[in-house]
Each structure stands twice: as C-alpha cells, then as structure tokens.
Amino acid sequence: MRRILIAIGTTLTGLVLLFSFPTSLNRIAAANAVGAAATGSAATTTSTSTADADAAAAAAQAAADAAAAAAATSASGTYDGAVASTRFGEVQVRITVVDGVMTASEAIAYPGGDRKNVQISSFSIPILNQEAVAAGSANIAMVSGATYTSGGYIDSLQSALDQAGL
Amino acid sequence: MTAVTERAGAAVVDRPGVATDETAPDRRRAWVEQIMGMPISVHVRGAGAWRPAAAEAAAKLFADLREVDRIFSTYKPDSEISRLGRGELTLDACDPAVREVHRLCEVARTRTDGYVDAWAVPGRPGLFDPTVLVKSWAVARAARHFEAVPALALAVGAGGDILVRPGDEPDPWLIGIQDPHDRTATLATVPVHDGGIATSGLAARGSHIFDPHTGAAVTEVVSATVIGPSLMWADVWATAAVARGAGAVDWVETLHGTSGLLVLADGAVHRWQNEP
Numbered sequence: 001m002r003r004i005l006i007a008i009g010t011t012l013t014g015l016v017l018l019f020s021f022p023t024s025l026n027r028i029a030a031a032n033a034v035g036a037a038a039t040g041s042a043a044t045t046t047s048t049s050t051a052d053a054d055a056a057a058a059a060a061q062a063a064a065d066a067a068a069a070a071a072a073t074s075a076s077g078t079y080d081g082a083v084a085s086t087r088f089g090e091v092q093v094r095i096t097v098v099d100g101v102m103t104a105s106e107a108i109a110y111p112g113g114d115r116k117n118v119q120i121s122s123f124s125i126p127i128l129n130q131e132a133v134a135a136g137s138a139n140i141a142m143v144s145g146a147t148y149t150s151g152g153y154i155d156s157l158q159s160a161l162d163q164a165g166l
Numbered sequence: 167m168t169a170v171t172e173r174a175g176a177a178v179v180d181r182p183g184v185a186t187d188e189t190a191p192d193r194r195r196a197w198v199e200q201i202m203g204m205p206i207s208v209h210v211r212g213a214g215a216w217r218p219a220a221a222e223a224a225a226k227l228f229a230d231l232r233e234v235d236r237i238f239s240t241y242k243p244d245s246e247i248s249r250l251g252r253g254e255l256t257l258d259a260c261d262p263a264v265r266e267v268h269r270l271c272e273v274a275r276t277r278t279d280g281y282v283d284a285w286a287v288p289g290r291p292g293l294f295d296p297t298v299l300v301k302s303w304a305v306a307r308a309a310r311h312f313e314a315v316p317a318l319a320l321a322v323g324a325g326g327d328i329l330v331r332p333g334d335e336p337d338p339w340l341i342g343i344q345d346p347h348d349r350t351a352t353l354a355t356v357p358v359h360d361g362g363i364a365t366s367g368l369a370a371r372g373s374h375i376f377d378p379h380t381g382a383a384v385t386e387v388v389s390a391t392v393i394g395p396s397l398m399w400a401d402v403w404a405t406a407a408v409a410r411g412a413g414a415v416d417w418v419e420t421l422h423g424t425s426g427l428l429v430l431a432d433g434a435v436h437r438w439q440n441e442p
Binding site for chain 1: 196198205207209211321323326327328330339340341342343344346349352353354355356357358361363364365366367368389391393394423424425426427435437438439441442
C-alpha cells in the first residue's frame, strides 16, 4: 500500500506537470538568441494553482482506491479512476497493477478529448530563429509585424508569400 | 504587381487547367486586396481550395471589410464615425456595429488600465476614435464567411495582424514574426492552429504609440507580438504592451492563455507562454 501511495504521488506529479503550462521568463539578448530554442517546458510549478493540484490528486486518488482493493488481494490488472474535473477539463487516470504493485499510470482522458487538444488549448511559445530565415524558405504562411500600409506592402515579406498562392 | 492588386471579382474565376475535384494537387490558394489602407491577405489550405465556394467566401470577406471601412473610416468625412465625432449622429442612431465597437473600446480601456484608450488619440482628446481595434475586430468578424467552407484551413493577414482557423487540416499555420529592426527578416516563428496573432510596434510608421497617461511617445518596447484565442484581444494586448513600456515585461504574465514575444529597445527579447 505504501508503494502504491508513492506511485500515486508520482502520478500526481506527472499530472501536475502535464496540466501546468509553465511560464517561460527568459530575457535573452538578441545577439545571444542564436540557438535558443523554446524553453516553455522548463518545469515551473508556481503557475499551478492548488485547486488544480487537488483536482489532479482526486483523479489519482480515484484510481488508487480501485487499485487498493486489488492490491489487498495481490491482484493484477488495470484500473480506471473516476473522472475528475480540472480547470482545463476532465481528467481520468488508468493504473496498471501487477501482483499488487502499481507498475504504470497514465492519463486516459484529456481535456477536450485527446492529448493534441492539451497542446492546442495553450499557444506555443514563439521559437527564435537560429539564423535569419527567409520567410519563403520555411513554410511560413504569414508574417506578423507592426502595421504596414499599402505602400509598404509591395516589398514586404507577406507580399512574397502571397505570390505563391495567387 | 498586377497579381498583387488583383481584385476579388477576378479571383472568383478558377485558375484555368487546374482540377477542382478532391484530388486536385494544388491545395493552396491566396487572395489579396487593399482595404482600409492596408493589404488584406487571405490564404486557404485543403481540398477545395480552388473551388468557387472558397473564392466566394473570400469575396464576401473583402466586401465585409470594405463596408466596415465605409462606416468606421476616420479619413472619410461621411463615415458614421466622422459624423458621430461632429455630433451629427448620436451613438444610438449609429449602425449596430458602431455601438458594438464602442462597447468593446470601453472594455478594452478598462482591461488595459487605460493603455488602450479610444478616447485619448493624440491631438484630439475626448474624440471617439476606435481605429486601435477596428481592424482586428473587423477581420475576425469577416472571417465568418469561411464557415461556408469549414474544411479549409484559413489564414487572414491584415497589415501584420493574422487570424487562423484549422479547418480539417492537421498541420498548424506557421507564422513568422517580423524582426522590428529588419523588416525583410523574421525574428521567430510560431505554429498556430486556431487563434489570432497581432504585433504592435514602432517599426513601420515610426513611433506612433503613446502612453495615454502622459501623452509621451513610448520607446522601451520596440515590438510586441501576442498570440491568443481572439485576434481582437491579441491586438489590444499587443498595443497595450508597447504603450506600457518597460512595465510590459511583467504585465504580459497576466494575460492568461496567451503566448508572445517582446523586443525591447536594448535588443533583449522576452518571450512568454501562459496557461489558460
């Protein structure tokens, strides 16, 4: 049982990481920006509220309750926890028990239905270019920049991109 | 040059020799028109990109924006905004669109602590000038015409602000963020499935963003790009970030569900990504 609780703790940590979208606070001198890839996944747990941790814990605990019964009889199998509501949507955890020991845990229900939506529901952090990238050479469809006028359009990056589809 | 200024009327005609069935190899198409003094680029991706229904949606989008320009242009003396400003029209007598934008400008002023203020245009204090958010509001509204072709992925660019929709296409739109110091280059890229990307800054027209509290031109934030679920709010946030100056670095952390990038006057680049 104690090992299960430790494992549940691991699950909880994983869930908190999964559903926290950490804030990246990176001030990089432009000259040093070369090679700086997105670091949005840097683990910063300060942005996860207690409520979310509680919800994730509830999801993990529901699975643990099911597993506890199994563990008592040294059973094996997979157990699905109850669906828990988090700020990001419904979360459900499945754990795998072998001979009374939890060997694996995974989230089987994600907000919006699948793992992809977890990504989409948050916007990616812009990735700094390794080097000057010609807009037409990297599948870039549109360029966001400070408002330019009609006069400035002809020699703009966007103009070149539009030409490809006109 | 000719292609760039092609009118939607001409674009309705499908390209000769291109198959228009589902197996057509050419799954991308673009249209451009100059409206509201800026280029409006419409790109679509997916099966049916070259079908007439897509071109019809683009034509309706452009027509929608021309109508917005007719109502909201501060350069046209007979626009409702101009007549409202001269006291010839009351707000209640204006087009419902004017009243909606008026309300949104009030919300924007509150939500940005006054840094985006449609009643604090330099030289004309107190006069209602919704230019700060009309463009992005109008683009987001006009994009509804593409609901007629829901399978197509859509990207609409309006003078540097971009709205994207995923359609049935699995791949995101890859958006380049212009280098404010070199407008022929991109500083960063960001993949976006569904949402808005807006950039405000000092690059294109020289310094044209002011701190409404002091009236002084701001210089600390050279460029601010905000990516979020709503194009109009991304636009408002980006303008507010530039107007806030150095305080923007901390302030952007409060913008839930957005990511983005600030280019500061000292060359530093600040990026962020906030949970919803």
